[in-house]
Amino acid sequence: MPHLAREGCGRIQALLSGGTLDRPALKRLLADIEDGRINVVVVYKIDRLSRSLMDFAKLVEVFDRGGVTFVSVTQSFNTTTSMGRLTLNILLSFAQFEREVIGERIRDKIAASRKRGMWMGGFVPLGYEVRDRKLAINEAEAATVRMIFERFVEVGSATALARTLAAEGVRTRRGRLVDKGFLYKLINNRVYIGDAVHKGTAYPGEHEAIITRALWDKVHGILRESPRMRAGRTRAATPALLKGLIFGPTGCAMTPTHTRRGDKLYRYYVSQSVLKRGADACLVGRVPAAEIEGAVVDQLRGLLRAPEVIVGTWRSARPEIDGLSEAEVREALEGLDPLWDELFPAEQARVVQLLVERVEVGQEGVDIRLRIDGLARLVHELGGMADNPRRAA
Secondary structure, eight states: OOOEEESTTTTTTTTSOTTOSOOHHHHHHHHHHHTTOOSEEEESSGGGTOSOHHHHHHHHHHHHHHTOEEEESSSOOOTTSHHHHHHHHHHHHHHHHHHHHHHHHHHHHHHHHHHTTOOOOSOOOTTEEEETTEEEEOHHHHHHHHHHHHHHHHHOOHHHHHHHHHHTTOBOTTSOBOOHHHHHHHHTOGGGGTEEEETTEEEEOSSOOSSOHHHHHHHHHHHTSOHHHHHHHHHHHSOOTTTTTEEOTTSOBEEEEEEEETTEEEEEEEEHHHHHHOGGGOTTOEEEHHHHHHHHHHHHHHHTTOHHHHHHHHHHHTTTSTTOOHHHHHHHHHHHHHHGGGSOHHHHHHHHHHHEEEEEEETTEEEEEEOHHHHHHHHHHHHHHHHSOOOOO
16 A cells, blocks of 8 residues: 655654755655655645645656655646656746745845934844834843943953953853954944944844944944054053962962042952952052063063073973073073064063963062073974064054
């Protein structure tokens, strides 16, 4: 007795378009045909199976290979004859034409509605919610959006801001920590100034803006700058050359922080014990960042010329670099001094992290502990750095 496949994909997967073959029930039907379990495929209309000529041609190949007969209840044709196949192709052409016309009408309707500023569905941006099929401000989320725009103007870097916000536990609506990609999407979304955007063109929206046009212009004035210039200015404004390396007299780490007074930025390293237990917890609770960083760099430059450091570096690097002489090590380390001011701030920080193991701040001064293995690595790199110095923007 023949096995029938009755509308094998249309009835079960009613919400899936006939314009694609990626439908679970249809895949099961094709698998059954390949296994020889189906003799006849019966549908109400052929567009229930597919509305694409190319897709249907693929299905016919599967049917022929499995010896399956295709039957449409409401349309009379025989696919075993040339005239029947012609009739089938004509019917499919009209089905595909109908699908494409419907798609065009829907796209035109969406475009016309967007030009009128209407919300047409899709992902709801942070700061908004949908009420009566319109965008309405969610005040709790809108405060976060305003905070991000305002802090971007202060910081000038999505990377630095994302790192700070993640450390503060700021999360997206889906519960993920804020990252740079999320920030860029947010600060480039014109919905926040009341616009409705369709295919790159902005129209006045029906919804209320969350941020002002003036704040938007400030943010995008920063974004229009060269990324190198913006990053260089940001690093110059808020570098943390000794992050993770500097410790107070109690042995607690010191954390980089900053405050603003008017247009001026003041940077510090503050002891963790002070942050946790108050100002009396450490004798040296706070040090100005520029002064301590300058002192460390000056001492570092002096130490790199010290004979005992040169000899120690040579001994550490000799097993890795064949034929390395003490004179070559001395020349490489002394060559870093004039090269230092030519490096990007990020490169300066990398060199400090490479060379310095620990910086201890006490009432009587600063003590620096070097990494001899880091000095050996630096000797290996310095030749290339000296030949092609990258100058700061």
